[in-house]
Amino acid sequence: MGTIFLGLGANGENQSLxxxxxxxxxxxxxxxxxxxxxxxxxxAESFSANGVPVFVADVKGDLAGISMPGSSTFKHADKLEGRAKELGMDDYAYSDNPAIFWDLYGEQGHPIRTTVSEMGPLLLARLLDLNDTQEGVLQIVFRYADENGLLLLNFEDLQSMLMYASQNAKELSSKYGNVSKQSVGAIQRQLLSFESQGADKFFGEPALEIDDFIQTDEQGRGYINVLAADKLMRSPKLYATFLLWLLAELFETLPEVGDPEKPKLVFFFDEAHLLFDDVPKALEDKIEQVVRLIRSKGVGVFFVTQNPVDIPEEVAGQLGNRVQHALRAFTPKDQKAIKAAADTFRINPDLDVAEAITELRVGEALVSTLMDDGAPSIVQRTLIKPPRSRLGPITAKERAIIKSISPVDGKYDTEVDRDSAEEVLLAKAADAAETAKEVEEKGEAEVGKRPRKTQSMWEKAGKAATSAVASSAATVLAAKLTGRKSRSDPTTRGVTAAVGSIATSLGGGMMGQFARNLIGGLMR
Structure with missing residues (x-):
């Protein structure tokens, strides 16, 4: 089994993961x-070198340097090289790492998007800070959209559905339960507030494919996915909800692998306390469940935080590998945190852990990791190894170059806006207005003969499917006339395309009920 060198312990032994x-x-x-x-x-460097893809959130803007090699001319280079020499790292040399830059706002990296439907009403309710009554109304809106084949892709679709719910509150209330205009208005105001912060950019298409986070380069090194989070941190609830959604998507998408020789992905959750701030106990329980279960998918999650007591005990109990840097005992709360941190380690009879935590120098930590038999190692005071990549930010030009050679360049950079709830509801409203006008002018009996203009989801799907089959038939005829052979059976391909057309048209409707993320599925 492979290991990652972490540093040199005070006992003279290498500390490894x-x-x-x-x-x-x-x-x-x-x-x-x-x-x-x-x-x-x-x-992150070591995981990448061992062929393990990594996800990190760059909350201060200085982790992007991981994509560039360090240099003797950079600040602190003498300290890095001195530490490497102190640890006996004879092979120490500066090097870069394969990286992909991401950004919810699409400014410093490739955009990350999901659809409103995939996010689900529960995480959206948390994101919008809704009360129980408002969350219930949001659930009804999603249910109505599912049953009527209305795609909820972006904030505009959700706003349109909320407007429809407000205008038809009496009808919806009779079927689904109370829908008050006041609750709908409160949700709309929260949506507007988040749109003003740019949160609407997170919702739309093309939606992120999780497999794009799990790639290796031509040398077999895992890509390090760097999320630009300095701007995102101004909306801490969006930051925490996004990362929770991402964990749930990973769990849904990846197959069960048990305990592999190395992880499929390692996920670093910086400023982890934000995930648990003001969170309802029910959701905290589900977060703990996700953390516990995602291990079987081969995903390792490292929580990064200033104070270890920020992590609830149920979650902290799942964290077998620990690196504890210095804490300061300025207040009673600090002293409590130090004692709590000391009590989590396997006792070392030669080390007063609580005292050591307050004495650690910069770049020094208390380390305990899981051994072959699954038991935690005895905690050791450890000098942490220096990274080989650049410490600090990169320039805009360097970022542009890295982005241009990205394996997903061009895949997510242009937003796609297909017909969804907003367009369907607008068409229905226009059709209803025209009908009302004609009734007034011609009378109801005459207008009743006019064919309906807006198509149902089945009609749209059938039309798309017919088009796909017709296209395939033309391909068959052309192949016969020219004598060319197709790499696949055109008839089969046409049927597949037809089914795909129907699935695409219905995907945001009844199928959306089954495509919710893990958190929503567990809590429904």
Missing amino acids: DLGRSNRHGLIAGATGTGKTVTLQGL
Whole structure:
């Protein structure tokens, strides 16, 4: 089983992380300026070098340097090289790492999008800070959209559905339960508030394909997915909800693998306390469940936070690999955190852990990892290894170059706006207005003979399917006339295309009920 070198312990032994135990999750904790980011960067590099893709959130804008090699001319180079020499790293040399830049706002990397339907009403309710009554109304809106084949792709679709719900509150209330205009208005105001912060950019198509996070380069190194989160951190609830959604998507998408020799993906959750701030107990329980279950998908999650007590005990109990940097005992709360951190480690008779936590230097940490038999190692005071890539931010030109050679360049950069709830409801409203006008002018009996203009989802799907089959038939005829052979059976391909057309047209409707993310599915 492979290992990752973490640093040199005070007992003179190398402290390492078992790759096969990395999906048992971990914690990197410590006060500001004690070396958490350097530890994270070094770990991410090592996972990448071992062919493991990584996801990191760059909350301060300095982790992007992981894509570029370090240099003797950069700040702190003497300290890095001195630490490498102190640890006996004879092979230490600066090097870059394969990286893909992402950004919810599409400014510093490829956009990350999901559809409103895929996010689901529960996570949206948390994102919008809705009360129970408002969340119930949102559930009804989603239910109505599902049953009527209305695609909820972006904020405009959701706004249109809410407007429809307000105008037809009496009809919806009789079928689904109370829908008050006041609750709908409150949801609309929250949506407008989040749109003003740019949160609407997260919703739309093309939606993220999780497989694009799990790639290796031509040298077999895992890509490091760097999310630009400095702007995102101004909306901490959006940041936390997005990462929770991403964890749930990973769980839904990836197959069961048990305990692989190395993880399929390692996920670093920086500023992890935001995930648990003001969260209802029911949702906290589900977060704990996701963390526990996602291990079997081969995904390792490392929570990065200043204070270890920020992580609820039920979640902290799942974190087998721990790197604890210095904490300061300025207040009673700080002292409580130090004692709590010390109590989580396997006792070392030669080390006063609580005292050591307050004495650790920058770049030094208390380390305990899971061994081959699954038991935690005895905690050791450890000098953490230096990273080989650049410490600090990169230039806009360097970022543009990295983005241009990205394996997903061009895939997500242009938004697609297909017919969805907004367009369907607008068409229905226009049709209703025209009908009302004609009734007034010609009388109801005459207008009743006029064919309906707006198509149902089945009509649209059938039309698309017919078109697909017709196209395939033309291909068959052309092949016969020219004598060319097709690589696949055109008739089969036509049927497949027809089915695909129907599935696409219905995908946001009845099928949407089954495509919700894990959190929504567990809590419904």
